Amino acid sequence: MADSIKKTAEPYHHAEIEAKWRESWKKHPVNTPGQNKKKYYCLDMFPYPSGAGLHVGHWRGYVISDVWSRFQMMNGGHYIIHPMGWDAFGLPAENYAIKTGQHPSISTAANVASIKEQVKQIGAIYDWDMELNTTDPAFYKWTQWIFVQMFKKGLAYEKEMPLNWCPSCKAVLANEEVVDGKCERCHSEVTKKNLRQWMLKITAYADRLLEGLEGLDWPEKVKKMQTEWIGRSYGAEVNFPVADAAGNASDKVITVYTTRPDTLYGATFMVLSPEHALVPEITTEEHRAEVEDYCKAAANKSNVDRVQNKDKTGVFTGAYAIDPLNKEKLPVWISDYVLADYGTGAIMCVPAHDDRDWEFAKKFDLPIIPVISPDGQDVDISEGAYTAAVGTMINSGDWNGMKSEDLKREAPGMIEKAGYGKKTTNYKLRDWVFSRQRYWGEPIPIVHCAKCGAVAVPEDQLPVVLPDVKSYQPTDTGESPLAAIDEWVNTTCPECGGPAKRETNTMPQWAGSSWYFLRYVDVNNDKALVDRAKADEFLPVDMYIGGVEHAVLHLLYARFYTKFLYDIGVVGFEEPFKKLFNQGMILGPKGVKMSKSLGNVVSPDDMIRDYGCDSLRMYELFIGPPQQDSAWDERGIDGVFRFLARFWKMVNENIGRDVPETEELVRLRHQLIHTISSRLEAFQLNTVVSGFMEFNNKFVELTQKDGVDKETLKVFVQLMAPFVPHLAEELWERLGENDSVFHSTWPVADQAAMQENTREIAVQVNGKARTVINIAVDADKDAAIAAAKEALGDRLTGTVIKEIYVPGKIVNLVVKP
């Protein structure tokens, strides 16, 4: 085959070239560890092996990571960790099993096999010795092991509480999985269900998850999303004694959380959430019926209603609370705009300085007292609250005259000292609901014993293998299908040996993906999750590439797991992903998201057949900036294919011509190196491709004349290699090289060699371009102005009142008529 493609005039036969080098690289891998090599770990977010296969959008991320990996291999001689695996537990495989009766492990294995074939078409340098699958017992043994460690440290615990329940998936959801009150996966409206569930105490890591973000080379958007998701705020808890209508205080106390203790004197009422424990206790007989009705209605309201209906509703309890500062008597109301599970579930209301309180006060005709005055002026609160913490305190007793911004900071400490509250930090982040009532997941390695309670399965008995079941059907009761297998459920307690039952919930899909990246470098280790020496040598991940949709799900969970594993000494670093790149989506031809139901999914398979893998790789990058969404246009690949064919022809025609170097060729060569390298380093991959095309056009032109020298051809081939590895390797061989182009060193641009002696610059008159002049780069102003005037000739009329010359850029003559 190789012999048949050696003639210079022959066309670009992509299929033959690609097949040839695929075989060759299989025998002689180009990415190998070496004593003096530094590692570079470039990771893709691993795919879910569904039956639908890969489309051109998946391809894009894998092409980007492969280009980057190969660039790191050549530029710096790194040994590349570039693995691929399968995130294979989860609902689609289970739903398929329900429909067909086929075991999910069978459909999953089939899907993995077919997608793996597709992934191989990319021509990437994946190391298949590192391949892993989250459903493999040898892998999930360690997923379970981590859970056991968390359980031992008290970070995994059971709790009964109202939870997000997806009636369609028939499973609970984590807060991160609820979007707009709907299930992140199937978009069904989420309801509440009271269930006993396993929780992971991610909140124990809230501060570290927040602070760790600072040093990461991640898109600001993702960092911000995580920051807001964690939602740390500083404030105070303040105690308000409950009183009756006459003002007689009882022993009951309402504790509120506020971030604006500076406005304490402006509180004119209190609001409790309908779920607040004190509601039944403090409500007076006169208001009891009304309050009970309201609370019942609130409980039946869907999440969506409570979140989206911003109209304030509420009822008065008949009870009062005493402001600890000014001893004012504040009426206590109930409203569902106060969340039960944030802060204390109760708030003090300062309608003058909070929008929501303002609306509530207007609606129920409650007093509004301003306590902050911006610039000493009276603050206008007739149209809405004044919410900024900027101004001077008024109507605030001892605090009058203080600056609101200072007081906001100092008040929590003052309140704590005075003994009517304490300084507090609050988070929006909740603990992670970690159990699912479904079959196709990792069994939670816990045994329930009547005597000993929840007991972890001993580590030497892991993995707890997922048993076979006849029916995968989820139940409406919140019980997993595993609960029906008596012989599996009934076991003995590892502690007392008495009869016990296995935990029948499984882990959520995120369990495996929270740590898989640690396993690649030591996939066959049966003694440890990862050998510490290997972890130290090859981890963490230097570059992580994937979609932005995991900003607060997978990426937050993975950071949490890594910090925990750091704490128990498994790894020596706290942050798993040093650099993160979010590639944009490839949209369907009309600019809408590709989906099976719309029938606009474009498969790479036909394009590879017609144009070759190298063309498709390059086109995936050429279509637009990698971080931006792009609509697929199948016609565009023609342009890339034509370019590769012209490049192929250009190089082949110059091989053997033995063209001597000229100043122009050397200059173009170094300009090429500089252009490509700087764009590649800046991740401007679409303009790298344009750059290749532009330079190729110049070299094609030179080929018609005196030709292109061998060194320049070699450099061009090297620069192209990360993008079109097969084509580049073939040309590299034809240029007489014996070793792989990927073992060559990335060329370096010589700034001096790039410089031109003369340069074409624009001549403007009154800021409008009129002509161009060719002028020495180091020409002085007088020479440049003279040349410009000469070039303009008769067209320059009037009096020149100002002459501007920016060397290498422009001449502008300001003229008065």
Add this chain to the structure above:
RNA sequence: GCGGGUAUGGCGGAAUAGGCAGACGCAAGGGACUUAAAAUCCCUCGGGAGUGAUCUCGUGCCGGUUCAAGUCCGGCUACCCGCACCA
């Protein structure tokens, strides 16, 4: 509502750091080669005026700074994304 992003020809997109707007492609039109087609190669390709050299308008809208603005500043509009009663 709050926060972030985007807006450039028929289309995708380029344009260090304020310096010739539209690179590089796609599509379209014209031509060469061919019996013909495909492939390939060459030319044209933002709007308007002019035979023409050339002139003029033009980067979502309105205004400003500057010799010079797609780029900087102020004020809008539209679309996309994230958060969304978190006190």
